[in-house]
Amino acid sequence: METVNAAEPDERLSERKARNLCRRAPGTETLLHEPPRPGSVPSALLLTAGNVNYFYDRSALRMAEALANLGVDAQVATLRDFPARDFDCCFVVGVGEIVTGHCDRADALRKLAEIRAASRFTAVWNFDSMATPWFAMTRELLGRVGFDVLVDTNLHSQDHLVPWELRDRHDSVFYGLTRQERIEIGRFRNLQDAAQRPIPWATVGHATDARIAVAHHLVQSVDPSGFVYLPPLSPVTKDGPHLNEQQYQAVLRRSRFHVWCSHHGAFYMEFDRFRDSALAGGVPIKVVFESLPSDQDCPFSNFLLPFEDLAPRLREMDFFQARERFLAEYEGLPTLEAELLRFFHKMRARGALAAGLMELSQE
Amino acid sequence: MACQGVTIAIPNWNHEVFLPRSVGSGLAAVKELRRHGLGGEVLVVDDQSRDGSLMLLRQLEALHYADGLRVLAQAENGGVCRARNQALRRARYRHVLVMDADNEVIPENVILFHRALNDTGAAVAYGNLIVHEWHRPKQRLGCSETVQPKIFAANYLDTFSMLDRDQALTLARGYSPDSRVQARGDWEFTLSIAANGGRMVFVPVVIGNYYCAPGSMLEEQGRDADEEALIRRTYDQIGIRRRLPANTCRLRYHPDIGYC
Numbered sequence: 001m002e003t004v005n006a007a008e009p010d011e012r013l014s015e016r017k018a019r020n021l022c023r024r025a026p027g028t029e030t031l032l033h034e035p036p037r038p039g040s041v042p043s044a045l046l047l048t049a050g051n052v053n054y055f056y057d058r059s060a061l062r063m064a065e066a067l068a069n070l071g072v073d074a075q076v077a078t079l080r081d082f083p084a085r086d087f088d089c090c091f092v093v094g095v096g097e098i099v100t101g102h103c104d105r106a107d108a109l110r111k112l113a114e115i116r117a118a119s120r121f122t123a124v125w126n127f128d129s130m131a132t133p134w135f136a137m138t139r140e141l142l143g144r145v146g147f148d149v150l151v152d153t154n155l156h157s158q159d160h161l162v163p164w165e166l167r168d169r170h171d172s173v174f175y176g177l178t179r180q181e182r183i184e185i186g187r188f189r190n191l192q193d194a195a196q197r198p199i200p201w202a203t204v205g206h207a208t209d210a211r212i213a214v215a216h217h218l219v220q221s222v223d224p225s226g227f228v229y230l231p232p233l234s235p236v237t238k239d240g241p242h243l244n245e246q247q248y249q250a251v252l253r254r255s256r257f258h259v260w261c262s263h264h265g266a267f268y269m270e271f272d273r274f275r276d277s278a279l280a281g282g283v284p285i286k287v288v289f290e291s292l293p294s295d296q297d298c299p300f301s302n303f304l305l306p307f308e309d310l311a312p313r314l315r316e317m318d319f320f321q322a323r324e325r326f327l328a329e330y331e332g333l334p335t336l337e338a339e340l341l342r343f344f345h346k347m348r349a350r351g352a353l354a355a356g357l358m359e360l361s362q363e
Numbered sequence: 364m365a366c367q368g369v370t371i372a373i374p375n376w377n378h379e380v381f382l383p384r385s386v387g388s389g390l391a392a393v394k395e396l397r398r399h400g401l402g403g404e405v406l407v408v409d410d411q412s413r414d415g416s417l418m419l420l421r422q423l424e425a426l427h428y429a430d431g432l433r434v435l436a437q438a439e440n441g442g443v444c445r446a447r448n449q450a451l452r453r454a455r456y457r458h459v460l461v462m463d464a465d466n467e468v469i470p471e472n473v474i475l476f477h478r479a480l481n482d483t484g485a486a487v488a489y490g491n492l493i494v495h496e497w498h499r500p501k502q503r504l505g506c507s508e509t510v511q512p513k514i515f516a517a518n519y520l521d522t523f524s525m526l527d528r529d530q531a532l533t534l535a536r537g538y539s540p541d542s543r544v545q546a547r548g549d550w551e552f553t554l555s556i557a558a559n560g561g562r563m564v565f566v567p568v569v570i571g572n573y574y575c576a577p578g579s580m581l582e583e584q585g586r587d588a589d590e591e592a593l594i595r596r597t598y599d600q601i602g603i604r605r606r607l608p609a610n611t612c613r614l615r616y617h618p619d620i621g622y623c
Contacts, residue, residue, distance in 0.1 A: 198619045199617075199619055199620075207503075207504050207507060209501045209503075212493070212501070212502050212503060212504045213501065213502065215491075215493070215504070215569065216493050216502050216569075219469065219493070219569045224469045224470075224471045224472055224568075224569065225471050225472055225475065225568060226568065226569075227567050227568060227617060227620075228491050228504075228507075228567055228568060228569055229507075229567040229615075230491070230504055230507055231507050231508040232507070232508065239613075241508050241509060241511075241613070243623065247623045250620055250621075250623055251617075251620060251623055254617075254619050254620050
């Protein structure tokens with residue numbers, strides 16, 4: 001069986017190389033199904049805000065699912081309810097949101113230090129564009145909380161944006177589908193469900209000038225009857241105007257194209273938008289105002305449309321063909337489990353892993 | 364009389380140059396409704412315009428009567444709220460889409476609002492407005508969120524919406540004819556519907572284009588503090604509304620999805 005990078009312990013594996021290796025190694029994931037051996041189950045704590053945005057909580061839950069598939073005893077918690085015990089590793093999911101959501105910054109930093117002391121290995125996971133103020137907040141906090149590695153998690157590489165002081169402690173993990181999600185999207189392959197999708201396109205997010213321009217353009221030039229939900233920006237709260245995950249999925253399940261653009265000027269692949277589209281059987285269309293990435297490995301390039309091409313391309317796009325292409329491409333990308341395993345291999349090579357996780361990565 | 368269909372009501376006062384756009388979009392909507400087997404009409408209520416509107420409207424009516432255009436001329440100028448009420452009373456259909464004479468409805472989407480009212484039994488169905496301001500090159504979005512308690516503190520909805528005529532006339536007794544709240548007539552009407560237990564659903568599609576021309580009524584009058592104070596005194600004098608249960612709170616409905 002071909003493994004991802006076990007033969008190259010000292011070599012920094014590029015995203016591109018890793019993805020190519022994973023594409024060639026569908027058998028890699030057979031490792032994941034083996035149940036952990038009694039007495040040797042490595043443990044992981046996934047720390048999330050729990051009260052800021054479901055996006056981060058969902059990311060923590062997805063990683064926990066993937067870790068469980070790898071044989072790790074993974075537990076998701078917040079600063080309010082984390083268990084007082086040792087862990088082989090701690091994944092801090094959205095450190096900025098965790099500190100902000102806790103309200104008492106000093107107490108949050110104290111608790112993070114406590115968790116860090118109880119964990120043999122700590123990885124801070126970044127889900128934001130590194131060119132935005134939100135990452136600047138993460139960067140500032142990294143100087144205050146202890147960590148072993150900053151992991152950038154996305155569909156494309158942001159290596160060129162990694163700050164100089166983090167270059168030695170940085171890694172990238174391709175944020176793929178979990179095994180279960182990959183199975184789920186398979187049910188849309190070759191499915192003729194036009195009658196179930198009366199809404200031609202849907203665009204959802206908080207209102208920005210660019211998003212309003214996209215909605216207006218789609219109404220004028222593609223199909224006027226698209227779903228438009230762009231309320232003003234406001235905090236994500238239980239009583240707020242936002243669609244929750246179930247409502248959002250309900251919209252996407254009835255729509256053909258899921259269209260959006262970033263709410264900031266930096267190029268960024270909104271991985272959850274692609275994933276949500278796939279799980280709902282829709283086709284993602286990311287409208288790009290900024291220049292397209294030169295990275296050849298940026299996936300889904302057929303679904304990144306410059307604003308000026310949006311209307312003609314969307315009008316001529318056959319939904320079913322486009323969906324087949326999208327799902328096939330997604331299925332060919334590494335799963336989250338395979339990427340986490342690759343990450344553990346790398347950490348082992350750096351000597352950063354605790355015994356339990358080292359064992360896992362040696363399998 | 365009130366069979367299935369939609370009346371598109373357009374009060375007009377000196378908007379001659381905008382009428383071809385608003386009436387044209389309304390007639391296109393009627394065509395769409397008929398294509399779906401529904402009835403439709405465009406009802407323009409002219410409020411004693413002096414700019415040539417009425418002559419144009421009579422000509423348009425002669426040309427497009429069979430397409431569903433009807434024109435009513437008020438005997439005297441009574442203000443936009445009275446003109447809207449006249450339209451509500453004279454509408455052939457129970458569902459009445461109220462729009463200003465300088466706005467433009469998206470014809471294909473009218474049926475979605477009609478279905479939303481039928482499905483939910485709500486008093487009002489409204490949707491996104493693409494707002495074009497004469498001094499701002501970029502569009503903004505209006506009416507893009509649900510009715511929430513904050514509506515009692517400040518208005519964020521326009522009158523461009525589809526009404527269940529019967530509920531509009533019974534719950535709110537139509538638009539207030541009080542001359543002191545004319546420029547805020549849409550807000551006053553919304554609060555009256557909400558305060559009387561009516562439901563307003565936000566339909567997440569674009570209902571139309573809203574054009575803010577220089578010198579429009581709102582722009583001319585600015586934010587009239589007295590008018591707003593009067594409305595607040597009527598509906599939320601002691602600021603307690605946001606703590607009271609309301610029938611209309613955060614209702615989002617799309618006829619192809621349901622409440623969402």
